[in-house]
Amino acid sequence: MSHSLTRYYPFACRLPSSASPYTQCNDEGVVFVEAKHDSQMNMSQHDNDTVGQLFVDGLSWWQHPPNKRDNLLGVQVNHFACGGIAVALAMSHLIGDGCTFGSLMSHWASVTRYSSLDHKNVLPFNPYSIQVHPTTDFHAPPSEDVVLHTTCANPVTRKFVFTNSKLSDLKNKVLATVEDGSTISINKPTRVEVLTSLLYKTWAIGHKKSLLTFPVNLRSKFVPKLPQTAVGNLGLGVLVMTKHDSETSLHVLVSKIQKGKMELEGVKSLQQVSESIDSIVSRLSKEEGIEKYKEFSCSSLCGLPFNKVDFGWGNPAVACLTFRPRKSVGSFLIDTPCGDGIEAWVTLETQDMERFQTDEELLSFCQN
Known part of the structure; x- marks a missing residue:
C-alpha cells in the first residue's frame, strides 16, 4: 500500500473541509490495520452488517470525513482461523468515485503481486490526474x-x-x-x-x-x-x-x-x-x-x-x-x-x- 500511495498520493492527504477542492499533504498517511479472528470464514455470510465489521473503525464508504484530521482511506486485513483472508478497503466518496476506487484497488493488488511499481502489468493502473488551472471556478455543493x-x-x-x-x-x-x-x-x-x-x-x-x-x-x-x-x-x-x-x-x-x-x-x-x-x-x-x-x-x-x-x-x-x-x-x-x-x-x-x-x-x- 505504501508503494501505491506514491502514485495515489492524494489519498494519503487530508481535506481542510468537506467542500474543499484540494487536499493538504502532511505525510500522515492512511490507517492500515491487521486483525486476527478466532472464527472461521463463512463464505455465504456477507450481509451488510457482518461484512461491515471487517472494516477499520466500522467505516466502509462514507461521504464526509468527520473532521479534517481524519483519513480519506482506511485498510484492514482480516486473518481468520481457517487461514482465509478478507481485505477491506474504505474510501471517502469526497475524493473519488467507484471507478477511482476500482483503479486504486487494482494498482495496489498489482504492485503487491509483482513487487514493482514499474512492472508492465502495473503501469496500466497508474492514476491519471486532471490538470486544472488555479483560477478555475469550483462550485460549492448545492443548497440543502x-x-x-x-x-x-x-x-x-x-x-x-x-x-x-x-x-x-x-x-x-x-x-x-x-x-x-x-x-x-x-x-x-x-x-x-x-x-x-x-x-x-x-x-x-x-x-x-x-x-x-x-x-x-x-x-x-x-x-x-x-x-x-x-x-x-x-x-x-x-x-x-x-x-x-x-x-x-x-x-x-x-x-x-x-x-x-x-x-x-x-x-x-x-x-x-x-x-x-x-x-x-x-x-x-x-x-x-x-x-x-x-x-x-x-x-x-x-x-x-x-x-x-x-x-x-x-x-x-x-x-x-x-x-x-x-x-x-x-x-x-x-x-x-x-x-x-x-x-x-x-x-x-x-x-x-x-x-x-x-x-x-x-x-x-x-x-x-
Whole structure:
C-alpha cells in the first residue's frame, strides 16, 4: 500500500473541509490495520452488517470525513482461523468515485503481486490526474433546499441476485411492450438500465412524487477521452421524475434513462460538467413541491474490476460491497463473482423493504 500511495498520493492527504477542492499533504498517511479472528470464514455470510465489521473503525464508504484530521482511506486485513483472508478497503466518496476506487484497488493488488511499481502489468493502473488551472471556478455543493437524499430512520439492506438469463428476459419484456404499439422509443436496453428501472418501479409504488438518480461515468465522453484511471468524481446524474404510476412502467423508465444519458453526450469538459450541475440545481429548485419528492439513487459498479483484484492469491472468492453507516434510500449494482449476473444491494426503510422483497414482478426475475 505504501508503494501505491506514491502514485495515489492524494489519498494519503487530508481535506481542510468537506467542500474543499484540494487536499493538504502532511505525510500522515492512511490507517492500515491487521486483525486476527478466532472464527472461521463463512463464505455465504456477507450481509451488510457482518461484512461491515471487517472494516477499520466500522467505516466502509462514507461521504464526509468527520473532521479534517481524519483519513480519506482506511485498510484492514482480516486473518481468520481457517487461514482465509478478507481485505477491506474504505474510501471517502469526497475524493473519488467507484471507478477511482476500482483503479486504486487494482494498482495496489498489482504492485503487491509483482513487487514493482514499474512492472508492465502495473503501469496500466497508474492514476491519471486532471490538470486544472488555479483560477478555475469550483462550485460549492448545492443548497440543502435542493438536495433530496431520502434517508431512513430504520434502514435495512438486502442483496438481490439477478442472473444474466433473467435480465435477458427482463429486456425482452421491456422491448415487447414497445413493440405492442407504444410511441416510446428504446434502443437496445442494457442490463443495468432494465434492472435499475425494475428496482425503482418496485420501490416507487406508494411514493407518488419520486425521483430516480442514476450516476453516469463521464470519462469516455470528454474530449479528449479520459482514461478510466482518471482520479476524482467524474460523473453526473441522470434524473427521472415520476408523479403517477403510469410513469413508472418499465419501458417508460428505460426510455427516460436513455434520454438522460444521451443528453450527457454533450458534456465534454470540466467546465461543461459545472454548467450541467448548475442546470440540474436550477431545474430542481423550480420544480413545484420539490421538497415533497422522495429520492431513490441507483449506482452501478458493473464492469469494474473488483472480482479480478489479484494480490497473488488468485481472484477473490467473493467481492462484495457494504455501506456502514448507510441510511440513503437506493441501490448499488455489482457483477456477481462468476460474472453471470448482477447483485443489487438495496437499502430501504424497514416497512418499505417488507413490501419490496415480496413484490411478485421483482421476484419473477430474481434468483433469491
